[in-house]
Amino acid sequence: MADIITQSQALAESYANRVNSRQIARIGRAATLVASEHKARLDVVTEVTESALLATAEVSALEAHLVGMVPHAEGRLRFVADAGSAAMANVVTKLARS
Numbered sequence: 001m002a003d004i005i006t007q008s009q010a011l012a013e014s015y016a017n018r019v020n021s022r023q024i025a026r027i028g029r030a031a032t033l034v035a036s037e038h039k040a041r042l043d044v045v046t047e048v049t050e051s052a053l054l055a056t057a058e059v060s061a062l063e064a065h066l067v068g069m070v071p072h073a074e075g076r077l078r079f080v081a082d083a084g085s086a087a088m089a090n091v092v093t094k095l096a097r098s
Contacts (some may be wrong), residue, residue: 044095045092045095045096048091048092048095049092052088052089052091052092055088056084056085056088059081059084059085060081060085062081063077063078063080063081
């Protein structure tokens with residue numbers, strides 16, 4: 001009789017260990033998936049930010065060039081350049097928040 005109880009306990013422990021192992025593996029896969037999703041999101045934010053920075057630099061260079069060619073349009077050119085740069089900054093900000 002003691003043998004049957006010992007075997008039953010061993011089977012129960014074995015089953016519990018298998019269940020725990022599966023749960024741990026499932027948690028590990030879920031954590032890996034979440035980490036991958038976060039990395040992909042950071043990659044997108046980085047790419048959009050870099051693009052916005054380069055575009056802003058190009059807008060600023062063009063603004064300076066056009067102001068040199070048409071000095072009396074400086075205020076309007078600055079306004080358009082600032083509006084465009086602000087719009088790009090909004091895109092980066094919204095992307096980072098979402």
